[in-house]
Structures are given as structure tokens and as C-alpha cells.
Amino acid sequence: MTLRLYNTLTRRKDALEELPGFDPNNVRMYVCGPTVYDYAHIGNARPVIVFDVLYRLLKHLYEKDGGKVTYVRNITDIDDKINARAAETAAAKGIPVEQARAEITAATAQQYMDDVAALGCLPPDETPRATEYVGQMIAMIERLVAAGNAYVAEGHVLFDVSSKSDYGKLARRSLDEMMAGARVEVAPYKKNPMDFVLWKPSDATTPGWPSPWGRGRPGWHIECSAMGEALLGETFDIHGGGIDLMFPHHENEIAQSESVHHGHPLARIWMHNGFLQVEGEKMAKSLGNFITIRDLLKDWPGEVLRFNMLRTHYRQPIDWTEQSLQESERILARWRNRLLSAPAYDGCKVDMDEAFCAHLSDDLNTPAAISRLHELFNAGHWADTTAKANEQIGSFGFGNVPGVTGFIDESDVLVNKAKAVAALALIGIDPLVEREPPVAMEEIDAQVAARNAARKAKDFKEADRIRDELLAKGIVLKDGPAGTTWEVKR
RNA sequence: GGCCACGUGGCGGAGUGGUUACGCAACGGUCUGCAAAACCGUGUACUCCGGUUCAAUUCCGGACGUGGCCUCCA
The missing domain is CATH 1.10.730 (Isoleucyl-tRNA Synthetase; Domain 1)
Known part of the structure; x- marks a missing residue:
């Protein structure tokens, strides 16, 4: 069975096994996970379910002969939306902003994991959190600076997109195109409007970590590069996420990781799920x-x-x-x-x-x-x-x-x-899973027996009354050739 | 403004250069005290306009429409 997957990089279906460097004994997949500041919506569920199916398929295809499939889905717990909520909570409760941040992200991450489990998704092999990898992020940024791919300006560290000649290859956009259509507000300290932040300074009311550039926090994209490298190595097989992440997030991940890894590809296949609408x-x-x-x-x-x-x-x-x-x-x-x-x-x-x-x-x-x-x-x-x-x-x-x-x-x-x-x-579905009946089993059995006695006596009025009574309680009766069965109505 | 994806029968939704997708609903039937379920059978399609071709829903171009990205976003 040849696994073919549509690769955003090549814009066609690629056979995973034919890609250079693929090792069937060590299959690795990274999927961008949630930013934990609020309940996940149904759109967030799509990549989780889709890549869970892929995870199961990969296991089916590659783990039977002793191979190993590793699935990493991160949790983003450093983010300015989180920081905004943390600041509100900290002010309202009179607690330190760091504590508020930790409480919000811990609670939201738990909600997320509960929701996803209820959708029948297997837990990934690794669920790294950005806060656990700040050290690796700083180290990677230092390497980027040392290699000339990044520069320090006014307390920020920025990635220099002009240092990566194929920047834009995932989204298939040239720097010229992007700058022509750019609606980005250009910070004055940027060399190039498309340069993006690797590290930014934090003030006293914002969570921060010590770094060579002062107390601050990482930009969004660097966490996936750092965690991917730490858990899956320089090059892995599949990187997935929503199509909205293609640019700039994934493009920037590629720029960072490939610059640090001497041009070695970050992922062999890039996959993007489509968007979801509600009632049109x-x-x-x-x-x-x-x-x-x-x-x-x-x-x-x-x-x-x-x-x-x-x-x-x-x-x-x-x-x-x-x-x-x-x-x-x-x-x-x-x-x-x-x-x-x-x-x-x-x-x-x-x-x-x-x-x-x-x-x-x-x-x-x-x-x-x-x-x-x-x-x-x-x-x-x-x-x-x-x-x-x-x-x-x-x-x-x-x-x-x-x-x-x-x-x-x-x-x-x-x-x-x-x-x-x-x-x-x-595909992760068990149709035999029993749903708890809203009525005690003994009662159902007794009612069914009573109804069948009534039917035998041709007292159909009583029989229908019992059936309606059970239906009102959420139990549907079905008279088959082998007797009466029931199921839970919804 | 720049870039990209999509447009299939009442609805959802695959796929294909020439042959039934599939499902739901609908309709007819079997079974049934009635119902439910189950089972058998039936119909309707490829946005529009050009082009390539013996042949296009399928390839190419254009129009219209929908959605997405370019800024946080699954």
C-alpha cells in the first residue's frame, strides 16, 4: 500500500516512501496544536481529527514490522492573547501575571485534551509546551544570529528574510510580491518589512524570560522550530496544520529551521487542512x-x-x-x-x-x-x-x-x-460503543414484557401506551421477527 | 490591490478524457396489529462561454460566483 499525501511544497501528491531520507522504521509527524487561552471551537477540531486519522494510518502501515511512529502536537502557552487574558485576571484577582498565565494555560490545556479525547483522538506521543522549551528557543535564536540570519534591534531579535534566498517557497510567494501587497505596519527597526520577530522584550506586566537580549519572550514561530528539532530532529516526515498557518507561520518555521540546519529540509511533506464554515x-x-x-x-x-x-x-x-x-x-x-x-x-x-x-x-x-x-x-x-x-x-x-x-x-x-x-x-470510530440508557434496564425489560403480554392479548391500546411511555423517556422499541429490541433515542 | 482554492443530481460528497461513485432525503414495494427498524426497486448531475480532442463534468483560456491567505487565526 503506497501512501500518497498532497504536499503543499510540491503542490501534488507525493509518495512518502519515495522521498529522500524516509525511514519506515522511524516515521515522524509534527502538527501545530492549540494556543491555550479559551475553549477550542469546532474549526480547531478539524486538524486534530484529520491528523489523528493519519496517525492511526501511519501506525497501521509502519508499526506492524517493529517500526515506530512518533506524533508530536505542541501546546502554545506563550502568546500575547494569553498575556492579555493573564493581565486581566491578574488585575482582577490581585495575583502575579506569571501565576495568572500559568493558571489560564493549565486549565485551558486540560479542557482541550478532554475535548479532543471525547472526539476519539489518540493522545500524541509528545505534547510539548512552549514554556518548557524557552531555553532551546534562545539557543536557536543565538545560532541564527551567529549565522547571520538574524539581527538584534531595539531589544528585539528579527529574522532577516533576505538571508534566505528561497523564502516564500511554501506559500509560493516572492518577497517582491509580498512587499507589493503588504498591509503590514512596518516597525522602524526592521531592515526589511517582511522580517519577523524571533524575540521581543517584555515589560513588567508581561510574562518574560531572561535572555542575552534582556527579559523578554519568544516570537510565535520559533517555538515550533525549537520543539520540532528537540523531539523529532532536523528533518522529519510530515508537518501539518490548518491552511491559514501556511503563511506566515509555516513559511517562517521553514526559514528558521533550514537556516539553522544548513539548508536541510524541515519536513518532507507539508499538509494543510481546509477551513470550516457553519451553516454556510x-x-x-x-x-x-x-x-x-x-x-x-x-x-x-x-x-x-x-x-x-x-x-x-x-x-x-x-x-x-x-x-x-x-x-x-x-x-x-x-x-x-x-x-x-x-x-x-x-x-x-x-x-x-x-x-x-x-x-x-x-x-x-x-x-x-x-x-x-x-x-x-x-x-x-x-x-x-x-x-x-x-x-x-x-x-x-x-x-x-x-x-x-x-x-x-x-x-x-x-x-x-x-x-x-x-x-x-x-478511522477511530467504534460504532458499538454503548450509550447509557436513560431508563433502568430492569424497567425497560419489565415494560417490554408487559407490552408483549398486551400485544398477545390483542390489547393494542395498552401496548401502544407502553411504547409511547418508553419513547417519552428516550427508549425506542422495535418489534423484529426475533422479538422486541430497544435502543436509545436521541 | 496581490496570491490561492473551489463551483457535481433536492441535499451532502468522491472521482474520472469515453463505462452505476457513495450516502441522506424522496418515490414505489415486501414485512408489520400499528409504528420503528430492516430489505428490494426507481429517478434526477457535473456554473456559464470559448478552445484542444473522434470524444470533456474531467485538459487549456475567459466570465460569473463562493471561500481563504497577504494582520492574530485550525
């Missing part, structure tokens, strides 16, 4: 459609949110709508019912479905992979449409024998079921 509109606090993951989790299971995200290819824009969420939930519920009604599955060993894996390996084509899941679930519908045959077979599902009449071979049922479960696991 850009998500913005001013529009009142700013949805946090936390709020969504109050109304929807994490699996539904995750599945909904994966129904659109990661590079496409996605319109996040209520209708789409309902559709996602319906599909998962259907699959769940099929899995539950299929014969007992006890670890039937199957290889990963090749078609499914091939779709994922083609630049993470999750919509096509999901379409393959539908095929697995629908495969080989019996040709016999008579009621009798349906009654006999209907509850099994998962046939794999086109044109068959009568019973489906149970082994095929098991194979498709096992394949479907394994494929779903590869």
Missing part, C-alpha cells in the same frame, strides 16, 4: 455562530462529530450543519444496528480491507473510504425479494454472496463484519 457562514464570534467543541458535545456523541468531519475530504472546505450531523448520526446508528444484529463476532481475524486502506492511503480520502464502508455493510444483498426470504435473512445483514437466495453463509457475514469493525477502528 464563516464562523465568527460577531456572527454568533462560534461553536465550541464543548457545546457540541452536549448535544452529540463525539463519534458523530468525528464521523461528520471525516465525511468531507480534509483539504475541501466543510460546511458544518445540523442536517449533516443528523445524517451522520443516522448512518452510524444504522451501522451499529447491523453490527448488533449480525451473528456474534468474537475476534474473527481478518486482514485490513484493502480497498478501504487504499482510499485512506490516497491522500486520506476519507469520503471514498466511508463509501467503501457502505459497500461492506451493504455487500451482496440477496436477490430474493420475497417476504419469506427477507424474514429469514433480514436480520443478519452483511451478506457477501451476490444473487444468493436463502440463508447467507455465516462465515461471509463474519468476515464483512470483522472488516467493517477493523476499518472503522482505523
Whole structure:
């Protein structure tokens, strides 16, 4: 299975294994994580889910033969938005700004990790925080200054973009173009308008760290360069993030890291996920459609949110709508019912479905992979449409024998079921996860028994009353050929 | 103003130089006390205008539209 990923650097799908220096025994991925100052919104969830799927796929492809996949997702806990909140909190509570900063970032980081876990994402191998790497950042800045790629001016240290001849190669923009269209307010101490800050001074009310250039704090871009180097080395395989980070953040990471590493590439493949809109509109606090993951989790299971995200290819824009969420939930519920009604599955060993894996390996084509899941679930519908045959077979599902009449071979049922479960696991979805019923099991069983007694006595009024009563409590009854079953309504 | 992406059936959403994506919804049917679920079957598409080609939804150019980046941003 050849893994091909769209590479922003080359603007085409590159085969990871064909890139120079790739080591299948040591696959490394870095993804830009959150700035922790507020609840994460659903747009923030997109890269987390997308790259979690990639992480799982990489593990599937490379860890089976003893290889190692390392996934790093940082937490940005040094930032001027954080500082602004810290200053407010410090003033309100009468505590030092450093303490306020630490409290805000610790609490927000914990919220974030809880949210992301609820979305079914595996924890990365490393979750470095910027504050833990200030020393490495300072060291890297010193190296940049020593190499002539950076200069000190009025307490700031700035990266000199003119020192990097291919600056702009990721965003495919030339310095001339950028300066022509620049709307940046140019600080007077900059040699070049596009020069960006590596280190800036902090005043007494702003968090800061001692440095050769005085007490100050790092610029935004340097943390990813420093942490990437510390945890993954000079060159790693995949660097991911939202498309908005392509410029300037990722461009600047490349400039810093490659300058320090004598031109060695920072990442072999650069990946960028598309943006998300809400009900056709850009998500913005001013529009009142700013949805946090936390709020969504109050109304929807994490699996539904995750599945909904994966129904659109990661590079496409996605319109996040209520209708789409309902559709996602319906599909998962259907699959769940099929899995539950299929014969007992006890670890039937199957290889990963090749078609499914091939779709994922083609630049993470999750919509096509999901379409393959539908095929697995629908495969080989019996040709016999008579009621009798349906009654006999209907509850099994998962046939794999086109044109068959009568019973489906149970082994095929098991194979498709096992394949479907394994494929779903590869994208991080467990459709069999039980939801806590809002009514005690004993009560449900008793009510079902009472209703069936009423049905037997042809007292359908009483039977319907019981069914409505349970429905009002959130339990849906279904009378199948094998008896009455129930599920949790949403 | 500069740069970039996208425009597929009622809706969502893949893909392809010539052959059914897929799903949801809808419609018809089977089953059912009724319902739900399940199952069978059916229909509708590639923004517009040029060009290349035997053939374009698919390649090229233009128009219109939507979104993004250029400033913090997933």
C-alpha cells in the first residue's frame, strides 16, 4: 500500500516512501496544536481529527514490522492573547501575571485534551509546551544570529528574510510580491518589512524570560522550530496544520529551521487542512455562530462529530450543519444496528480491507473510504425479494454472496463484519460503543414484557401506551421477527 | 490591490478524457396489529462561454460566483 499525501511544497501528491531520507522504521509527524487561552471551537477540531486519522494510518502501515511512529502536537502557552487574558485576571484577582498565565494555560490545556479525547483522538506521543522549551528557543535564536540570519534591534531579535534566498517557497510567494501587497505596519527597526520577530522584550506586566537580549519572550514561530528539532530532529516526515498557518507561520518555521540546519529540509511533506464554515457562514464570534467543541458535545456523541468531519475530504472546505450531523448520526446508528444484529463476532481475524486502506492511503480520502464502508455493510444483498426470504435473512445483514437466495453463509457475514469493525477502528470510530440508557434496564425489560403480554392479548391500546411511555423517556422499541429490541433515542 | 482554492443530481460528497461513485432525503414495494427498524426497486448531475480532442463534468483560456491567505487565526 503506497501512501500518497498532497504536499503543499510540491503542490501534488507525493509518495512518502519515495522521498529522500524516509525511514519506515522511524516515521515522524509534527502538527501545530492549540494556543491555550479559551475553549477550542469546532474549526480547531478539524486538524486534530484529520491528523489523528493519519496517525492511526501511519501506525497501521509502519508499526506492524517493529517500526515506530512518533506524533508530536505542541501546546502554545506563550502568546500575547494569553498575556492579555493573564493581565486581566491578574488585575482582577490581585495575583502575579506569571501565576495568572500559568493558571489560564493549565486549565485551558486540560479542557482541550478532554475535548479532543471525547472526539476519539489518540493522545500524541509528545505534547510539548512552549514554556518548557524557552531555553532551546534562545539557543536557536543565538545560532541564527551567529549565522547571520538574524539581527538584534531595539531589544528585539528579527529574522532577516533576505538571508534566505528561497523564502516564500511554501506559500509560493516572492518577497517582491509580498512587499507589493503588504498591509503590514512596518516597525522602524526592521531592515526589511517582511522580517519577523524571533524575540521581543517584555515589560513588567508581561510574562518574560531572561535572555542575552534582556527579559523578554519568544516570537510565535520559533517555538515550533525549537520543539520540532528537540523531539523529532532536523528533518522529519510530515508537518501539518490548518491552511491559514501556511503563511506566515509555516513559511517562517521553514526559514528558521533550514537556516539553522544548513539548508536541510524541515519536513518532507507539508499538509494543510481546509477551513470550516457553519451553516454556510464563516464562523465568527460577531456572527454568533462560534461553536465550541464543548457545546457540541452536549448535544452529540463525539463519534458523530468525528464521523461528520471525516465525511468531507480534509483539504475541501466543510460546511458544518445540523442536517449533516443528523445524517451522520443516522448512518452510524444504522451501522451499529447491523453490527448488533449480525451473528456474534468474537475476534474473527481478518486482514485490513484493502480497498478501504487504499482510499485512506490516497491522500486520506476519507469520503471514498466511508463509501467503501457502505459497500461492506451493504455487500451482496440477496436477490430474493420475497417476504419469506427477507424474514429469514433480514436480520443478519452483511451478506457477501451476490444473487444468493436463502440463508447467507455465516462465515461471509463474519468476515464483512470483522472488516467493517477493523476499518472503522482505523478511522477511530467504534460504532458499538454503548450509550447509557436513560431508563433502568430492569424497567425497560419489565415494560417490554408487559407490552408483549398486551400485544398477545390483542390489547393494542395498552401496548401502544407502553411504547409511547418508553419513547417519552428516550427508549425506542422495535418489534423484529426475533422479538422486541430497544435502543436509545436521541 | 496581490496570491490561492473551489463551483457535481433536492441535499451532502468522491472521482474520472469515453463505462452505476457513495450516502441522506424522496418515490414505489415486501414485512408489520400499528409504528420503528430492516430489505428490494426507481429517478434526477457535473456554473456559464470559448478552445484542444473522434470524444470533456474531467485538459487549456475567459466570465460569473463562493471561500481563504497577504494582520492574530485550525
